[in-house]
Amino acid sequence: MKVDGIHRRTIWVDADGWSVGIIDQTALPFAFRTRRLTSLEEAAEAITSMAVRGAPLIGVTAAYGMALAMREDAGDRAVDAAHDRLLATRPTAVNLRWGLARLREVLSVTPPADRVRRAYAEAAAIAEEDVEVCRAIGRQGMALIRGLHQRNPHRPVNLLTHCNAGWLATVDWGTATAPIYMAHDAGIPVHVWVDETRPRSQGAFLTAWELGHHGVPHTVVADNTGGHLMQHGMVDLAVVGTDRVTARGDVANKIGTYLKALAAHDNGVPFWVALPSSTIDWLLEDGVHGIPIETRGDEEVTEITGRTADGRIERVRIVADGSPVANYGFDVTPARLVSGFITERGLCTANHEGLAGLFPDHAERSARQRAANDA
Numbered sequence: 001m002k003v004d005g006i007h008r009r010t011i012w013v014d015a016d017g018w019s020v021g022i023i024d025q026t027a028l029p030f031a032f033r034t035r036r037l038t039s040l041e042e043a044a045e046a047i048t049s050m051a052v053r054g055a056p057l058i059g060v061t062a063a064y065g066m067a068l069a070m071r072e073d074a075g076d077r078a079v080d081a082a083h084d085r086l087l088a089t090r091p092t093a094v095n096l097r098w099g100l101a102r103l104r105e106v107l108s109v110t111p112p113a114d115r116v117r118r119a120y121a122e123a124a125a126i127a128e129e130d131v132e133v134c135r136a137i138g139r140q141g142m143a144l145i146r147g148l149h150q151r152n153p154h155r156p157v158n159l160l161t162h163c164n165a166g167w168l169a170t171v172d173w174g175t176a177t178a179p180i181y182m183a184h185d186a187g188i189p190v191h192v193w194v195d196e197t198r199p200r201s202q203g204a205f206l207t208a209w210e211l212g213h214h215g216v217p218h219t220v221v222a223d224n225t226g227g228h229l230m231q232h233g234m235v236d237l238a239v240v241g242t243d244r245v246t247a248r249g250d251v252a253n254k255i256g257t258y259l260k261a262l263a264a265h266d267n268g269v270p271f272w273v274a275l276p277s278s279t280i281d282w283l284l285e286d287g288v289h290g291i292p293i294e295t296r297g298d299e300e301v302t303e304i305t306g307r308t309a310d311g312r313i314e315r316v317r318i319v320a321d322g323s324p325v326a327n328y329g330f331d332v333t334p335a336r337l338v339s340g341f342i343t344e345r346g347l348c349t350a351n352h353e354g355l356a357g358l359f360p361d362h363a364e365r366s367a368r369q370r371a372a373n374d375a
């Protein structure tokens with residue numbers, strides 16, 4: 001997508017041909033900064049510190065992290081060590097495991113002397129695929145928005161989204177935002193309610209920044225506003241991204257998503273989840289009990305970053321001194337609350353039949369793997 005007229009992706013190989021460029025998302029929306037990753041450790045740190053974040057982008061960054069690791073040491077043990085180091089960076093987004101498994105598989109059949117070249121090629125392929133997959137999600141999801149517009153052509157389609165499942169969370173386009181960008185570009189009037197998404201404010205900081213740069217009408221709301229908006233007919237469609245979808249359709253996403261799904265269910269508002277197939281964990285059924293939920297540092301809850309009137313970026317405490325806090329990064333929305341999935345291969349119901357119908361190849365492979373694991 002464009003930033004100040006320049007087409008940008010969230011990750012790229014620099015002009016030197018090997019170092020990896022990223023947008024430092026911890027600086028947004030107050031500054032647009034890029035960073036250069038030159039080692040396995042820097043790639044791992046970028047994921048942990050959330051300089052890069054969002055399930056698909058985490059997977060791509062980890063793939064490039066493997067390539068950087070191969071420059072340091074391309075031996076068999078180094079492949080496993082780099083894989084394990086990167087896998088430990090964040091627990092919930094399954095795209096991380098997916099991207100790393102893909103790199104490890106390719107490297108295991110590549111002689112050490114050729115591993116650097118092969119790792120960069122595979123990471124680049126994953127990045128390109130991500131762009132195409134998100135573009136396809138956009139086309140599929142735009143049909144939903146168009147349908148809503150045709151039903152009520154005299155006002156904008158009101159959408160609600162949580163966290164940032166935008167182009168910053170992928171390589172380009174985003175998942176939940178791709179249909180929104182495409183609908184907007186096609187002249188369908190849309191308006192997006194953007195949940196601020198505390199504690200890290202990905203909605204207020206990132207989604208609002210993205211939508212603003214693309215000229216998409218939007219309004220930032222405090223996290224607990226969605227129920228009220230839905231009760232009053234002010235949301236036509238809730239659409240979110242996800243960090244992991246189980247084989248039966250349970251959805252892990254940023255903390256607070258479950259409450260939005262409950263409110264949508266109670267008010268008959270369609271609640272759709274946009275995802276690339278790399279986000280499906282075919283080995284897991286029960287997401288509520290099976291998906292590891294990341295917990296993060298207290299300071300994300302006790303403090304917030306902002307810009308002062310005279311332009312200084314400051315971090316201030318917003319919680320009473322001494323109060324204990326808890327910081328769960330994600331929650332799981334049971335499949336029964338999800339109206340459907342928007343994937344690169346089409347729309348489907350949020351259950352095993354829906355997913356396996358669109359991705360029979362993946363479903364069969366994982367059934368075989370599960371049987372082997374059980375044996």
Ligand SMILES: CSC[C@@H](O)[C@@H](O)C(=O)COP(=O)(O)O
Pocket residue numbers: 053054055056093162163164165166169170174175176202240241242243253254329
């Ligand atoms: C296309 S991104 C989908 C999800 O990864 C997104 O909604 C989300 O929860 C991101 O969490 P984050 O903690 O910012 O990495």
